[in-house]
């Protein structure tokens with residue numbers, strides 16, 4: 001009613017009240033002119049007070065309860081990642097079934113996860129003693145040099161690994177068992193803030209800072225990309241994650257490599273590469289030199305994505321043995337994701353190589369400082 005009036009450009013005062021409420025007035029006609037109008041003004045005022053209350057509550061508490069795409073609008077923080085377009089989210093009936101997750105719960109998940117990460121120490125010591133590391137001059141060593149993470153990257157790697165494992169724990173204990181789909185669970189968990197956890201300050205320092213005036217007045221932007229965007233000061237900054245346009249599809253919603261629709265492993269990356277890119281010399285009439293230059297730019301950007309190292313011993317990780325076969329499982333670091341080589345491989349087939357080294361990328365805090373799916377350092 002109120003909105004209708006605003007849209008129609010009418011006054012808030014009920015000017016046509018007389019026409020609609022003649023029978024409600026028990027007084028004589030001469031006294032009646034103002035009374036319907038009066039009660040209607042009160043009614044409209046009540047509505048406005050209510051509307052004000054709802055707006056105030058929305059702005060004050062909205063960011064705490066709203067799902068991720070919505071809290072972009074109600075959040076008073078100005079630093080956040082761009083929205084994703086296919087955000088899976090549980091429907092309202094499902095949401096009602098889920099237990100309320102408190103800071104005690106998230107703190108507990110973090111301590112469980114710290115324990116599990118600390119167990120890596122023993123394994124990494126063993127790998128070190130057994131000399132499981134890239135041979136000098138091998139492609140594995142080249143890879144580890146290309147993707148060498150800085151010591152700050154390794155600090156964020158350890159923190160984000162703990163948060164990632166805590167997120168897996170939350171997905172399992174607070175979500176999957178209530179019948180939710182994996183991706184919906186992961187996005188539900190990604191509404192939980194790190195703010196009150198041990199890692200809140202560290203994430204805020206990386207992702208949520210206000211650009212100082214002296215940085216903003218420089219002729220050129222900062223070398224590390226900070227304050228490139230004056231409002232969203234961490235966008236494009238070193239050590240922050242790649243930004244996503246689509247929601248990630250990890251097998252467990254959090255960090256396990258994506259699987260095929262039938263839940264099997266996806267085909268080997270080497271096989272896909274061989275099928276898609278045959279190495280023939282076929283000159284193209286239309287494309288110009290800008291194509292290889294641009295491809296090179298993209299390639300370098302991706303290949304310099306930092307690769308994980310052992311977090312306690314700081315050694316490069318090895319995922320295949322020196323003869324090109326899979327390592328024995330007891331020597332396999334959890335950050336390994338070796339690529340299997342098909343036996344008909346034109347290069348490696350003859351050499352009986354069945355395993356290509358590949359280690360997972362360094363992860364970092366999520367742009368909105370929440371629990372949830374792993375993000376790779378860009």
Ligand SMILES: *[C@@H]1O[C@H](CO)[C@@H](O)[C@H](O)[C@H]1NC(C)=O
Pocket residue numbers: 103104107196197198
């Ligand atoms: C959660 O952990 C943080 C950091 O260790 C601590 O400051 C906070 O009091 C804890 N909160 C609760 C409710 O246990």
